[in-house]
Amino acid sequence: MQLRFDIAIIGGGAAGTLAALQCLRRADRAMRIALFEPAPRLGEGVAYATDRPEHLLNVPTGRMSAWPDRPHDFLDWIASHAGHPGVAREALAHAYAPRREYARYLRERLQQAREASPATLEPVRARVDALHRESDGWTLRWAGGEAHARQVLVAVGNAARPLPARGARSLPAPRLVDAWDYAGVAAIAPDAEVCIVGTGLSMVDAVLTLAASGHRARIHLLSRHGLLPLAHDTGHQVDEAFDPDALHPLGTRARLRRLRRQVREAAARGLPWQAVMERLRPHVQALWRSLPAREQRRFLRHAVRHWDIHRHRIAPSVQAVLEDLAASGRLRVHRARLDMAVSGQRCVQLTAHGRDRRSLALDVDHVVNATGVEMRVQAMRNPLLEQLLGDGHAAPGAHGIGLASDADGRLLDARGRAQDDLRVIGSLRIGEAWESIAVPELRVQAEVVARAWLGRGG
Ligand SMILES: Cc1cc2nc3c(=O)[nH]c(=O)nc-3n(C[C@H](O)[C@H](O)[C@H](O)COP(=O)(O)OP(=O)(O)OC[C@H]3O[C@@H](n4cnc5c(N)ncnc54)[C@H](O)[C@@H]3O)c2cc1C
Structure with missing residues (x-):
């Protein structure tokens, strides 16, 4: 008999796990949620699969909560776990925890959410190869199995780029x-x-x-x-005098000029350039969306490397x-x-x-x-993505990076129609959102999808 789920989440890295957390929290009745992940442990994906203590988060502890509405949750978790006696909470909030701790945190929160929810989360150890549209949802296929789900979330994350060299x-x-x-x-x-x-x-x-x-x-x-x-600034300052909204009417070059001017002005007030970036960060998606396509292309061609070293x-x-x-x-x-x-x-x-x-x-x-991360969807070598593109259930995102989606994560099919029951979160939304890879954005995307499918709940 075919397995039947209400919701299927494809990918059990950080993004898929955040989505599972949100669905469990918002469910107000018994329902079945599947989480497909071929790796043995959930919540790891690429970033948090490392056991190496020297691999630190590049986002401070105080900003890595799994929940948009409980911003100190990861900080609380870290503080309550052994190994930080006598460290002030403020110092912990600004510290960079080992990345392996983050996977443990996500798994612990997942376990708690499973115990508290009327919904059932069923991890399936499989790599989904194909999705086929049915009248009432989707059939998911993988080597040796298939299942039906009414709604499907694609959270397959980061693909590695092959070494770009002959030989x-x-x-x-x-x-x-x-x-x-x-x-x-x-x-x-x-x-x-x-x-x-x-x-x-x-x-x-x-x-x-x-x-x-x-x-x-x-x-x-x-x-x-x-x-x-x-590097991050040790003072963790934010340039509150800077109004990022002033950038919206400008093109790429003028925005960068304006930012450089802001950095000089901030320096005159004793603030480091990082304080300007910190102020900018929550506005990046909106700023990207307000850039016309040819200006986005200009950014990708001329500014992206400099952006990356200042942003990441x-x-x-x-x-x-x-x-x-x-x-x-x-x-x-x-x-x-x-x-x-x-x-x-x-x-x-x-x-x-x-x-x-x-x-x-x-x-x-x-x-x-x-x-690093391959952004061009055609080069990702993920059979599921190839099938979705081939069958017209998805289309490449703007500039050929990621998949085309709307601001609520609905995947656009080859004819540009938004699909309410097929959504995407994570780096595949880069073409539409640009800033779509780190936890502060992923947790919001996960919440938006769960809210759309399950209502306000939680
Ligand atoms: C090295 C590194 C360090 C980072 N450090 C930070 C940090 O400190 N803070 C921060 O906020 N962000 C960090 N990031 C950004 C990071 O991308 C996100 O935080 C997050 O881990 C992304 O999770 P994801 O689930 O979208 O992707 P991934 O981690 O790539 O996970 C995707 C999962 O989907 C599974 N999958 C793929 N295809 C299928 C399929 N067809 N069927 C089923 N499962 C499938 C994969 O096995 C994988 O487990 C880092 C990224 C990298 C690469």
Whole structure:
């Protein structure tokens, strides 16, 4: 007999778990909710699957609550768990907890929500391959099974980008290590020379793990722009004098000019540039939506890298580790585009070229792919997304990134029709919302979907 659910959530990473929490909380009658996730543990996905203590959240504890209306919930959880005796609550709120703690928190809250809800949450250990529309909902298919659900939420999260180089596909596994393979990075020998391709947050994770594992050899960092994430301000200030609404009528260039001016004005008042970014952060989605498409394209072409290093910041203690390694000469940044990666007798030979066309050749023992999240939906290699696109149940998002959806997460089909019973949360909404990857946005998206399907409840 076919399994039948009221709601099916596809993906049990942080986003899917936040959605399950919201559905359990808002349900006011017995109903069946399925949470499909192939990984053994819920709430981890890519970001929180790390067991490494050096991998910290890049958002302070005080802002990582699972609930939009209970902003201190994660702080309360952290404070009530052992290991922080004598640490003032204010200091804990501004601290950066190990990411593995966050998965434990989500799982604990999920368990509590299951016990308190009239609804039943049924985790299904499977990767959904296809969705087929029925008159009363959807049939979900996976290897060895199928189920029916009246409403389906797609929360399949972050896809890794393959190493962008000729020859990369034929590199043997121990030579090419994925930065999200946390155990693989930790297994790199201390005297092995390493090149990390990509200089964003996944690079930072890999460097921290190498440093924590006693790595002694040189670490090369390679990216086209050579820009590294910047650090949070230790003072946690917000520039309240700045009115982000003033940016709405402006195009990309004028907005950036205005922001630079604001940073200078803030500096004159003794505030760091981070205070301006903090003020801006809650307005980013609205600002993105108010940019005309050609201005969004301009942002993606010219400003996105600079935006990323200012927006996706690291804990000050993490920046100190990077600076120490750079000062000792063990960390070397190369601004160049990788062309080729081939496996030699005892090493990987990398060739790249810089902006000035000068070529760069590196022989290293391992290359770590830290190129991060793939935004182009056509390149994500997720069979479910390919099927949804192929069958016209979904369409690529603006600029080919993510999936087309409306502001309430309804997926738009190939003809642009919003589907009330097929919704999406997380980084797949990047084209429509831009700021759609971190917990402060995911928890709101999860709430909006649960509210739409189950009413106000909770
Ligand atoms: C390394 C890293 C560190 C980060 N640190 C932070 C941080 O400190 N704070 C913060 O707010 N944000 C952070 N982020 C942003 C992060 O993306 C979100 O916080 C959150 O983890 C995203 O969760 P997700 O569930 O959308 O995606 P994912 O973590 O990618 O989870 C998606 C899940 O869906 C499953 N899945 C995929 N396809 C299918 C399918 N067809 N069927 C069933 N299941 C499927 C996958 O197995 C996976 O478990 C970080 C991101 C990364 C990559």
